[in-house]
Amino acid sequence: MRLTPPARQKSEPTITLINVVFLMLIFFLVAGQVAAPVDRNIRLIDAASVSSRAPDDALAIRADGTTLWRGVVTSPEAFAAARLAEGSEVLRLVPARDLPAQDLLHLASTLRAAGAAEVRLVTERSTP
Template identity: 60%
Template structure:
């Protein structure tokens, strides 16, 4: 008695899967380079809640008192002049070793010069 041969199954189309994975890889490589990294010499303060992304136009305050905007050293007055027509809140990235009186002075000067809210960007801390 002769048995009928088993039906052959088609091989799975792996080329389509490889193409999708490759396109995803390229997308994430490109998308990962869109945001500019924060200044490497700044160690952000810890907080329980923080923004997921560092803003591009934030004012960076180093521990030594240097003020950076878009990677260039500036002053509070120059930054305030550039932001005078903005309606969005101003964002400050302070170094955790910056004295609080210096941070408060910069925030107060920005608030007085522009009339906008001033927000601090901090490193997201883990709740104990």
């Protein structure tokens, strides 16, 4: 009498799944480090619910009113002229939390006077 070995159950591809998840983790860790930080001296404004995306190119404003664009101190007028020349009608501002509201409104009106169709504020999203 000939005995046949018992049928093996096909194992789940857990190792493959673990490898894929690990590779995705590495990818997102690397991709998250590609974007340069705005400025370490700026603490973003809190907002409970904001429907905006991360800025492609924004003007950072320190609490003392200094404006930075691409890491270089610049004037709001020069920033607006350069962004409008690139074809962007929407200008983004990344204000420091401690920036007085009056200064922020003055800066926004300066950008609107320079030709911006819209001025958007970039804030920190808070989780409930």
